[in-house]
Amino acid sequence: MDDNHNFMGTYASSTGFFTAVSVVSLICGVIVVIAALVLRVHPEEHVMWGIVIVVFSAVSFVGMGGYFVGAAFGILGGALALTYKPIRSFCGPIWILILYHCRNDRWVYTALEA
Numbered sequence: 001m002d003d004n005h006n007f008m009g010t011y012a013s014s015t016g017f018f019t020a021v022s023v024v025s026l027i028c029g030v031i032v033v034i035a036a037l038v039l040r041v042h043p044e045e046h047v048m049w050g051i052v053i054v055v056f057s058a059v060s061f062v063g064m065g066g067y068f069v070g071a072a073f074g075i076l077g078g079a080l081a082l083t084y085k086p087i088r089s090f091c092g093p094i095w096i097l098i099l100y101h102c103r104n105d106r107w108v109y110t111a112l113e114a
Helices: 015-041 043-063 069-082 094-098
Strands: 100-103 106-109
Touching (some): 015 043, 043 069
């Protein structure tokens, strides 16, 4: 009896399986963060990146997904990205409004008084 035999065999003391599950969850978390950053930069592609976020957040549930809270927030954020409706601006960027403002879909110059 030199070997240590447990009731569960090698499954209960196997660290290889738990290490693999942890690595998969870590990779899923990194993919979700990268997808969220790309979604922030390119909101016009919200459907594709929302699907990526939801899928990889669901996969991260296998390894407890940030104690399940991170995976739940990832699925919620991906669902919000899927239902996002962009605001249509007819006048362009907002930083131009310092000297100009939009009236009836036309730019109108306004002098600033000190």
